[in-house]
Every structure is written in C-alpha cells, then in structure tokens.
Amino acid sequence: MQLNESEHLLAAFAHFFPGASTVGSYVGGQLVAGDGETVQLHGAASGRPSLAYRDAGAGVVEQAARAAAAAQKQWWALTHAARGRIVFAVGQQIRDHLEPLAQLEAISAGKPIRDCRGEVAKVAEMFEYYAGWCDKFYGDVIPVPTTHLNYTRREPIGTVLQVTPWNAPIFTCGWQVAPAIAMGNAVLLKPSELTPFTSLAVAALAEKAGVPAGLINVLAGYGHTVGQAAIDNPAVKKVVFVGSPATGRKIAEAAARRLLPCVLELGGKSANIVFEDADLKRACLGAQAAIFSSAGQSCVAGSRLLVQRSVYERFVDMLAGGAARIKVGAPLDDATEVGPISNKKQYEHVISMIAEGVKAGAKLATPAQEAGEGFFVRPTVLAHATNEMDVARTEIFGPVVVAIPFDTEEDAVRMANDSDFGLAGAVWTNDIARGHRVASQVNAGTFWINGYKTINVASPFGGYNQSGYGRSSGVEALHEYTQTKSVWVETAAAPAAAFGYV
Template sequence: MKQYTHFIAGTFTAETDAQIDSVDPATGRVWCRISRGNAADADRAMRAADSAFRAGEWAELTASGRADVLERLADYLETHWQQLVEAEMRDNGKRITEVRGQFSGLHMWYRHFAAEARKLGPEPQSNRIAGVESETQFLPYGVVVAITPWNSPLMILAWKLGPALAAGNTVVVKPSELASASTLEFASLAHEAGLPTGVLNVVTGYGHEVGEALVRHPLTRKVTFTGSDAGGRKVAAAAAEGVVPATLELGGKSPQVVFSDAERANAVNGVLSGIFLSNGQTCVAGSRLIVEAPIAGSFVAHLLERARALRFGDPMDPATQVGPLANEAHLRKVTAIIEQAKAQGARCLLDGTRTAAGRVGFYLGPTIFTDVTPKMQLWREEVFGPVLAVTSFDDECQAIALANDSDYGLAGGVWTSDIDKGRRVANAINAGTVYINHYRSVDPGSPIGGMKRSGYGRELGPDAVKDFLQDKSVWTGRAAVADPFPEPV
C-alpha cells in the first residue's frame, strides 16, 4: 500500500498520521493513502512558497531565466511522463488511452509557457502629456493557490502552473482529495527536473480543512480554481473576504445543436466524443443534444447503435472503451439523477445502470434520454457523467433559445454544412467556447472559461500569463515640473 504525504519545500512531509484512502474505481479497493492535511500544513506550504518568492534562486530569476526552468521541466516531462500514468489511472479510473494521450503531450504546455515568458517585459504607453513618458510593467502576485479537480488533475494543473510560473509566482496546489497521487508524483518529478525548492508545493486533504485554509491565508495573493459551481461559490466568497482575485472554471451543461444538413457521420462522432469520452466527466461535456426534428429519430437511432457497441473493461486495457466513473459517491449521484429523470417523464432509450449491472468497480454505461424538457433536472443540472439529454427543434431561432436555456455557459457545439449558419448560431450561443463541426479541442493559444454559472476569468489563450501578473504604470518626466504655485503677475 503506497503512502503519500504533502510535498512542501522540496520534500515529502507530514506532521500527523491522519490519512485519506484513495480507492481504485476499477476494483473498488483502496490502492494508496494520502495525508489528510489541516490548517497547519497549509500554513507551512504557504510560508515555503512565500519564502521562495521573496528570496533565493527563483526570486532572482529574470523572465528569461524562468523560461529556462520551464524548458528544463518540459524536457524532463517529455522523457519521464510515463512515470505519472499509473497514479492518475488508479486514482480516477480514466482509460489508459486517454491518459497516455494527455501525458505524452504534457511537456508541450510547459514549453508553450516558457516561450510566453520570454515575451514578457515593460510595454510603452501612449499619453497626451507633454514631456512625460509612461510604461506598463507586469509584476507577479506572489503566492498563487491552485485548486484542481479529480477528472484530469495534471492537465488542468498545467493550465494553472505553467502561466503562474512563467509570470514569476510560486504555487501551492490543493488537488482533489479523490485524486491526489499523480499531482504528488508530478511535484517530485518537477523537483528532480530542477524546479527550485518551494516554488511548487502540494497539500492534500479536504476542501473545508485545507482548501479553505489556503484561500483565506494572509499570504495568498491569487486563487485559481477548477471544479463544481457549488465549490466555486465557496472559493469566491472566501477569496473576496481577503480581496484576493480568483479565476473560476466551473461546471457546464453544454448544448450540441445538430441541423438536418450536418454531415451525419461527423456529427455522430462529435456528439459521442462530447458526452461519452471520459465517461462524460469533463466540464465541456456536450450533455444536451438539440437536434432538428426531421432527422431526430434517425440521428438518435445512429447514436444508440454506436453507444450500445462500446466495450466495457479494465481501464488499463487499451481495448477498453468504457471505464469506471471516478468514485463511488459520484456513481451514486449520477445513478440518482438517472432515476429522477425517469420519474420526471424523460424516456430512457439506453440505461447505463443496467448495462453495467453486476460489474466490480464503479461502472456506469452510456445513457440516453429523449423527451427531455427544459424544466427537468436532467436538462438544468450538470450530471458530469455519460448521460445525454435529447430534445428536438423546428427552426434556427428555437435551436438558439434551447441552447441558451441554461444557467451554465461553458461550451457548445454546432453541426451544419452551412458555415454561415454555423457561425451565426455559434455567435448567438452564450458560452465561453463554441465549436462548429468539431468538439472538445483545447490548445494553449485559445482561452477557455465560462459565462453565467460556469465561472469567470479565462485560462490559456494569449493573456494566460498576464492573468497571473499585476499591471503597474511607471511615469518618467523628461521636462522640468512647472511651479504649481507661481507668484501672481
């Protein structure tokens, strides 16, 4: 049984014996234990990060020097990423094909932010004041608290850690208590790669015991959080009390709008990948299918045929297409939502609770409902599982209205062979990211974030590093200052 402790100031450490079991979702058995942190552990990590920010190797680096450190980390990840695969899979049950796909490219995120660091420097301002020059300087905040989710811990950590370090901050990470092992393994690997001591610290434990202590800590200067909207509200409230800026990437209930003129096979693949890859456990999951009435029946029939054929199995097996949900509590939640949808009158065409019956572990198969109305919980609430809600529309205006009939606004998809129509509908959908004849892609150059209950602020994109920097105006006089109180003439 592997035992993991906090990673603080370059070493694994724990001052108490309190632990949390991590359960392998494929077997339902405990595979490792992590330290159950408290406010004292949070304080030690914050002080280590603050010390590294204020003095020593990291504090003395220029932006170019920080880029060199990130490049070395990227080089090390490129050859050592396979060391991280098993820990993440055993923690959250993600299929090996998906984890390998993410981790084999993990180094590219850090290489991108190394390149962005090299671009940093003062920027001249234009002003209309004679004899005065001005410029904007960009300063790091200090200690950044990063709170990451259980579904893709290391990829989402890269979106936070890469730009935060490029900007010159230090970071304390609180991973989900349900999936902390890969983050701890990564912290050790980053230290081996030469990341200076104290720049990256990891404290594990529950949100109310560690997460809140970190967000409220007097040394916290910025918070970045990915998780549920309920968790985001708590983080935002705690950060606001300390007047600490926060970036929140929260839940989604993303629409996939399919028009009759869509290229059928492409749209089916897009809808399948949008909701059933990662078992729907992604914030951008396309969980609401809004399909034009003339093709609704045949399109859903095609989806059903494909979904029924997906193979359950061990996530370690590359042939597996359906692995387990990430944890038992989440399986109970998703199952309860499925049963409530049935009770509210939605028609269940494919019931994942039945196709997964009798399996060891936290398995639940693809689930498809039709006759779903906007008043139903299945339409309104994020499931974060492989459950698709289907409804139909008659015209473009109705399609847009249905797509926007949500408290969330993270992502959306539009499928049509008429690109002008696709752009028109995409422009009308209230979401941070909308794909046309495509879905799920993410790139460091493209911002990601939400509207409405899906959060605020953006990760990635051209301003990702500046999100971790504070603007400072510096004015330089080039002419004598006039006497403000001249003698009367």
C-alpha cells in the same frame, strides 16, 4: 503475487517518491506527512477501499506558504530567459516520464490509460508553450500628454492558490501551474483529496528540471481544512478554482473576505446542436466523443444534445447504436474506451440522475444499467427529453446525454441559452453561414463548428454565466497571473513646480 489496489497505487507512486509508504504533501522539496483526519480512497474499478492517508492540516499549509514566499523571490530574481529555459525543461521531464505518469493517473483517477497518455503529453506541451512566453510578455510605453516617460511593467502576483478537481488531475495541474510559474509566481496547489498523486509527481519533476524547491507546493487534503487554511494565509494573493458551482461559490465567498481576486471555472451543461443538413455520421461520432469520452467526466461535455426534429429519431438511433459498441472496462486495459466513474459519490449521483430522468418522462434509448463491481456506468442516451427537465439543467458529470428535439434555428439558439451555464457548445451544419451565426449567438466561452472538444493551451478557456469567470490558457492566462504597474519618469530638464515652495 498480485498486488492489491493500495499496493498497486503505492508502487506507481514510488516511481516518483522511492520508499514512500503513504501520501503526503510536497512542501519545500520534501514529501511531508499530514496530521489531520484520515482520507480514505477507493478503487474506481472495484469500489473497494484502497489507500488511506492523513489530511495535511493547517501547520503544513503554513510551512508551504513560507516556502513559496522564499522560492518566489529567488525565482523572480532570474532573468526572463533563464526562467523560460527551466519551464521548458519541466515539459521535457514530463515527456521523459510520460508512461509512469499515465499509469499513476489511470490507477488513481480511474481514467483509461489511452486517455492518460494523451493528457500527459498535453501537460508537457503546456509547459513548453508558456516557456516561450517568459521573455515575450512585456509592458507598454504610454504616450501621456506630459513631459513624463510612462511605462508599464507586468509583475507576478506572488503566491497563488490553485484548487483543481478529481476528474482531470494532471491536466488541470499543468493547465494552471505552467502559466503561473512562467510569469514568476509561486504556487500552492490543492488537488482533490481523492487524486493528489500526479500533481505531487509533477511538482517533484519540476524541481528536477531546475525549479527552486518550494516554488510548487502540493497540499494533500480536504477543501474545508487545507483549502480554507490556504485561502486564509496572508501569503496567498489570488485563488484559482476548477470545480462545481456550489464549491466555487464557497471559495469566492472565502476569498472575498480577504479581497482576493479569483478565477473560477465551474462546469457546464453544454449544448451540442445538430441540424438536418449536417453530415450526420460525423455529427454522431462527434456527439459520442463529446459526452462519452472520459466517461462524461468533463466540464465541456456535450451533455445536452439538441437535434432538429426532422432527423431526430434517425440520429438518436444511430447514437444509441454507437454507444452500445463502446468498450467499457478497466483503466489499465489498452482497449478500454470508457472507464469507471472516479468515485462513489459521483457514481451514485450519475445513477440517481438517470433514474430521475426516466421518472420525469425521458426514454432510455440504451439498455438499463446493471449493478456490478466498481463504479461503472455504460454510455447512456436519454431520449425524448425536454429542456425543462432537471437532467437537462443539472450537470450530471457522467456518460449520460440528454437528447432534445428542436424545430428551427431560433428554437435551437433559445434552448441552448436557456441554461444557468455557459462553458461550451457546438453546432453541426453544412451551412457555414448558419454555423457562424449560431456560434455568435450562443452564450458560451468555447464554441465549435462541425467538431467538439478540441482544446489547446494556446487558446483562452473559461465560461459565461454560472460557468465562472476569468480565463485559463492562452495569452489571457498570463494576464490572470500578472499585475500591471505603471511607472512615471519626469524627463523635463526644468519641470514646472505644480505645488509647494523652496
């Protein structure tokens, strides 16, 4: 008998939590049922209601905060090398469960299984990379002009709240959790209420690897309930958020009331620039990967395609022709290259933005969308657009690229920077001097020359402008998850008394 969507999701979840009849939060090593309002999920491929579960509620958040504080003391008491061995073992656990994790991610998030397998492997790599840093990230000795020995210590922050999005649940889980625990912190992870499943699984696997119960707690529920309660909890000392600018502002405001530092990664409207001297076939393939992979549900998606006017028509025709050949289909089909939009709200936003772009004067270079079952959007090219159109300024977060012509290098740089965002960008050219020149002038935290969407845990990642602040990944993430203590030791045999009497 074929399982319905709810049963299919629970069956995949049961690989990590045998006997689980619904979703809960993972607190202190246990799956804990919530007592808040109902969260109703929908299958992305069908659009029909799927599993429902209860929001964690404030009581579960308090329980998680206590568990985190206790586990963090135990974790920080280990030697750096011992922590490193355990963090590395987390990566091995993820590799050992790659296929079940990929299946669970595909079912719950609507992502193509081929993409999920790659992302799970990258999550394993994240833990392995930061495991190597555990005993290599140390302080300094400062040559102060006194008789003191002055040295610095890099110490953990304590308990960190991490809020991750629905578009890449397991990837952003590993992206944040790995450096946080490597530096000795505990974590309250609040994934999107729509996609908590693989984050819960990672927490359980981490404990199998030797991480203390309670070090990684996953809170299943809404941001306005669970997220707000976590920000308000005294145990939380820092907030890390990946998501939209609107929600990021709310989180920053809530954190500011407690003077909590934040790291915010808030999406983008990245410019992908193609010059007439570029290898146009390579650039076309790169442009497709930049916007159509992951159904465009990527913060670094190359959603603004700036093409030099002399090759504009030719390039747009090539791009539209390639888009028509991309396989759109069910997440668990190995042949699927583009899956559905993850949820109904986002699907409706994408469809409305396409219609708005056409109304504003952009031309559909690809066939119009056809209504059907599920939240599917075919790869879409909006041609003859201008940089002033809303579709060129608003993050669509779907497989929709806005193609805009430009004339000169100065025009391209000006248009690329004429945006509230600044997360990523790229340039395609055979003039390497121009490539470096443009890379230095475009305001973006990540920039590619003759490529797109290459991201690695060893490289820092974050945005300019409204794309947020702070850095995830690379060595810079370790600074975000530690605080510096300056220690002064008097070394003089008979130090001069600066003040006082005996």
